[in-house]
Amino acid sequence: MRDQLHELLKKRVQQCVSHSRSSIHTCPKIEKKKESLSGRSGEIVKAQATGKVISVGMEKEDVTPVEYRVHFKYLIKQKGVFYMEEEIEERTADFYKGVFVEDREKNPFKDIIKEEAFPDRVFEEEEERYEYEYDRMKAVQYAEKWWNTYNPAYKKFDVDCTNYISQCLHAGGGPMRGYPNRGKGWWMRSGNWSYSWTVANSMRWYLPSSNSGLRAEEVSSADQLLIGDVICYDFQGDGRFDHTTIVTGKDASGMPLVNAHTYNSRMRYWAYEDSTAYTPNIKYKFLTITDDQ
Incomplete structure (x- = not known):
């Protein structure tokens, strides 16, 4: 199986570097990435x-599923400028009587329970001001350091x-505030956290509505964002946002490249057109972080 x-x-x-349309082109995701780049x-x-087998499942009707992880690195050339994109794929391959028959990438957002019980706009504001200056470079340095691993100082989520x-x-x-009310402010502390800290849809509403501490302004297009800014994704276009990324660079056309967890990736083109979660109904929110001084 490993072979x-x-x-x-x-x-x-x-397939990534081939210009032909031969039978080697078996992965639609890679074709989408190449088309987007073109x-x-x-x-x-x-x-x-580089790949690593995570687990071998129980055989059922002569089919054995194998879970494995792949770390892809892409050296991209755009208008004479080079940059490196990386991503982690979580995949499942099926083997029928020991012979490979099918391979697919997991969609981590497909089975997310929409947090209907999680409030969107319950963020009671405080009169106290939380002055801060947002250091975009420090935010990006952190994003680069931890894009494919997890800071043990924080809880890890699926x-x-x-x-x-x-x-x-x-x-x-960005200053934390609101502890211990999970529906208030933005914080993680003592093994607990606010909805806005961990839930994509809550962060989408919190950042532009906050008038104390960390906050953001919504802009109309991705090219208006700076490094350290945030993009929110509603893959299904149903009004509930599923995913959040941070801008860590720009491509040769000045468009954002982003880092993310779930699945882990760095310097990925912001639109996520090659994602298994992408749908034609996708909606974005572009949020630029503002200082509070």
Whole structure:
């Protein structure tokens, strides 16, 4: 099984840099990534993938599922400028009587329970002011350090995207407030946390509505964002936001590149067109962090 997975990864790496349309092109996700890059005058000039088997499931009707993780690195050239994108894929391969038959990437957002019980706008404001200066570089440095690992000083979640972004914002100087009320402010402390710290939909509402401590202003397009700013994603377009990323760079056209958890990625193009969670109904919110001085 491992040898067959190794061959599969080799084919996917070859697909990243191939310009042909031969049968080697078996991964729609990679084709979407290449198409997106082509539309931005970019291309993958080199790719590397390393895989690790996580678990081998129970055989059922001669089919054995194998869970495995892949770390992809893409060297991208765009308008003469090079940058490195990285991502972690969590995948499942099925083997029928020991022979590979199917491979698919998990969609971590597909089975998320929409937090209907989690309030959106219960953030009672305080009269006390929390003065701070947002250090965008420190936020980005934190995002780069922890993009593919987890700071033991914080709790880790299965869906960790907003928790990770909160940590980045806090590293940039965003002050916690509201403890111990989970529906108030933005905080993580003593093994507890506010909805706005960990829930994508709550952060989406909290940042632009806050008038004390950490807050943001909504802008109309991605190109208006600076490094250290935040993008919120509603993959289904149903009004409930599922995902949060932080801007950690810009491509050669000045468009945001983002870091994220769930699944872990760095310097990824902001639109997520190559994501398994992407749908034609996707909606975005672009939030630029404002200082409070």
